Amino acid sequence: MRDTYQNGSPAAAGDGAHHLKSLILGHSIRPRRTVLERAKQRALQHDAPSADAQGVRIDLRTPRWQDLSLALPGSKSRSASVLQKSLARADRDPTIRRAFDKLRTRLRQTAQEHNWTSIGVMGPTSGCGSTFVAVNLALSLSRVPGSRTLLMDMNMRSPALADAFDVAVDGPMADFLSGHTPLGAHLVRTTETLALGLNDEVEENPAEILQDGATARTLERMRAAIRPEIVIHDLPGMLTYDDATAFLPQLDAVLLVSDGTQTLGRELKECERLMQGHVPLLGVMLNRARADSITRYT
Template sequence: MKDLYASDALGADNSDVLAAFGAPGMRHSIRPRRTVMDQEDEFDGDLSFEETMPVTTQTVAHYVGDDRVPRWQDLPIATPGPNGDMPLVDDHRNSAAARAFDLLRTRLRQTTLEHGWVNIAITSPTSGCGNSFSATNLALSLSRVPGSRTVLMDMNLRNPGLARAFDMEAPGAMSDLLGGRSSLGQQMVRVSDTLALGLNNQVEVNAAEILQDSTTAETLLRMRASLQPEIVLYDMPPMLEHDDLSAFLPQLDGVLLISDGSQTMARHLRECERMLEGQAPLLGIILNRARASSLPNYA
């Protein structure tokens, strides 16, 4: 991955960073869908969506806010550093990547507002597909909506990376926040009026057990009741490598799946869909690193 401040880090023809969403044959609408694929195992970016999936909206208990818990405006302010380890489209607002994230942002907001959804996971079938990159840049795009509130949580407890992405010091271990051993005010920071981050500085080998603990569910309910975000994005580990995402499904309203045009197979996507069926809606499959020749040119 090129340095954040390289002049061509997010050039429109740089498919190594992010080609663009919306390659031919790929619908970009954010709706619960069932993916229908042919018998080819190799995924080449020509993916169509058909047959609407039944919506399985999660039933989540409501938590009554506690006056002792910090509100949005009470969170400590922190400033991202200049040396994050992944490109941020905010620095290249006229790029194809920035326009793609803005389109995804708008469609996601429309769907979550329509259904009353808040909790959205960003995951991938296997490692290296770019889900942390996508989660970071989608959160930044969402935060540009005036008056909005977006929370981005580093829930990849086995390989936390959001602190490095923002070139910031994580206040502590996410497991301490989820387990009730640290408070929202200690663990979470606000980088703008519209974006808050839950960062992590500790690797957890028992990640799946932490994610399905009832204390985790209660902590996240308390966080949402206190901060009142429109959308909470959870940067999650790959679905097919650990059971972390499966353990966390009861807390989710929907899932965005990041597919890598250079490594993701159709069988990977079929298996992810099977794991999600009846558990949480698959809101869309986002194609990352598509072949440059497959991208439409609207110039």
Template sequence: MTANQSGPRKDGKSAGISVFGTGQTTAPHDVSPDLLTGREIFSSNLPALFNPARVWESLAAIQADTRSKTGNGLFLEASSHPAATAFDILRTRLLRGLAEKGWKRIAVTSPTHGCGKSFVATNLAFALARRPASRTVLMDFDLRHPEIAQILGVKDDIDLGAFLAGHQPLESEFRRFGRTLALGLNTHPISQASETLHDPDTVVALAAMIEQLDPEVVIYDLPPALANDDLLALGPSLDAVLLVTDGSKTSPEEIRACEKLFEGRIPLLGVVLNRAQDFNAGRYRYAKT
């Protein structure tokens, strides 16, 4: 089966996501009539609508200079660096917490700007993706100030807003690193970011993305929680939030303000202390979950 555009929605717009079928022909079905209604009953199941393996293969692969990225604090490959080890520990603790709750959609945010949330989100995503035969998605949802593409050195013109609005299919805007990490990057700032996240089109696009890619974990890099309402706007599409704090600047009052903001809305999975003064071997400490 070839890739086809998904059917129109009730509002007349396409969901903007290609349908990758199983590629298998449908075997003849044994048919028998329902004795009460006279309708036909098919004894065999219909084939699955999506084949995630084929969707993953459709994503354009990107390359990155791992040596230069390590010098900038990114660990795209396994490393014995103490900070890389801290992210591996964070990965394991995160997976344990997600397994206990049956969660997979995690927001990474911070109280204010400059806490290093995008670097934490990116390193965590790469740590998760280093697991063999895993599937992890990292999405840049700091729509006003997207920077993950720049962090990774990706120079492609990528418009995540077009995907969220249903104007472009998933494979046009997503990229793939290796075989286990899908990247929803963005190089076009969106001025009406909060309104975009409130839009039902965004909810539809994210649900379809999860259905097609079938990831174990989705990491959303979101703006600082105290800066705007973007995190709350995306709340219905999230399972939990990971809070990144800066050991040199984040105040206890800011952490408490975030906890109050999340309370009753989005579960707080843990806190990552970045640039901790007592962690002289590296920049990060693992989360307290």
């Protein structure tokens, strides 16, 4: 981690600059967490007519990827959100697009090598741009022909993906995770290669929801049913609340987003300490860094 920051603070950033740098770091690889193994065993106890190759039973009536409803942008609001405008600018900027494409390729290779599916994207604190990174990474992944990328809005304190994609939401994420909303009624596809799990309600106690055993069972059944290659989970700041820490057992790896205008070296170190023994740190995405400071991070 010492290569991602200098002297306990990030490099200086200039107003209006928006440069991205990705680093895939070498960290110890842990096997899949025992909480998911327990979730699989509990799922086997439910009556269902079929099971996938990993032993999780799936009702034949459960929608598969191709059965998910197609949601077209424009169904939620008439005016573009701040995040929508930022994403539109990023899509037109070849430098930003190349940065995400490079990260996408390295992420896919690492995930395939270690059989990873669930990736968390978070910053040390709020406002680091984790949603911006999660959305652009998911869009880049979905540009691979024949791929299947699922983007989940797990920031239940400040849900933003529905506004980012301008797609209407059919019920809160909490109801889906608890099992009260069926998979086919909650997840939607925007393209043949990208699906979304959205949220339209702020929760008072999201950490309790994220570490509930029902959440682990729902997510395991979801992956077994629609078989995504990669699931990107957009999460709140790790040091701001305990939500992201509570969700670590459901992740295969974490991508940290460091804001060049506010993130401190000690915050990155603390995030790494909290993840140690739970989930590998896939890398750090440096956001809003001044162009002449990027070399310090390589």
